[in-house]
Amino acid sequence: MTTVSSSLIEREEPIHWYAMSVPYNRVLKVKKLLDEKQIECFVPMRYEVRTVRGRKVRLYVPAVSNLIFVHTTDSCLKLFKQTTSFLQYLVYKVDGVSQKIIVPDDQMEQFIRVxxxxxEHLIYLKPEEINLAKGTRVRILGGAFNGVEGIFVKVKGKRNRRVVVLIDHVSAIAISEVSPDLIEIIHF
Structure with a gap:
């Protein structure tokens, strides 16, 4: 029987969702480059009415300025960044040290679903725009958002409370008003 040293066994690098910034409104350009390299990515988009040459036009545009999520390995992303200098990691500080923002798969899946x-009534928010400490963790039962989990909170400037799907340190989406009978409180 032949044994193989554990140092010789090739270890597969994990794939993560990285929250990235693309300044100068180049998000769609970077998305196209990533798609060409067959690297999975996601840009939150929404319809917006704008005036173009004196006419109102409904356009499909990035919902959050300069934000893209990339689903790949760290080494693959570093290699891609060598040719795309304006793609930057979003980071947060832990004890004064910058950490790349990595979004858990389940959070990203729910964010993409929403x-x-x-x-048209989705509201994209920055995490600091809502007070999640006052919210209740809930799951939506039925409708377009069936199975989506979030936090039931009051959103500033809106009359009713809404379910918010959050990506830590990056973004949040406030779902349009949800009927109370479709909400289940999640107990931990």
Whole structure:
């Protein structure tokens, strides 16, 4: 029987969702480059009415300025960044040290599901715009958002409370008003 040293066994690098910034409104350009390299990515998009040459036009545009999520390995992303200098990691500080923002798969899956509904009443927020400490963890039962988990909170400037799907340190989406009978409180 032949044994192989554990140092010789090739270890597969984990794939993560990285929250990235693309300044100068180049998000869609970077998305196209990533798509060409077959690197999975996600840009939250929404419909917006703008005036173009004196006419109102409905456009599909990035919902959050300069934000893209990339799903790949760290080494693959570093290699891609060598040719795309304006793609930057989003970071947060832990004990004074910058840490790359890595989004857990389940959080990203829920965020993408909500974004893909193209609900016109979705509100994209920065995490500091809501007080999550006062919220209750809930799950939506039924409708377009069936199974989505979030935090039931009051959103500033809105009359009713809404379910918010959060990506820590990056962004949040406030879902349009949800009927109370479709909300289940999650107990830990």
């Amino acid at each position: 974004c893909h509904t193209n609900d």
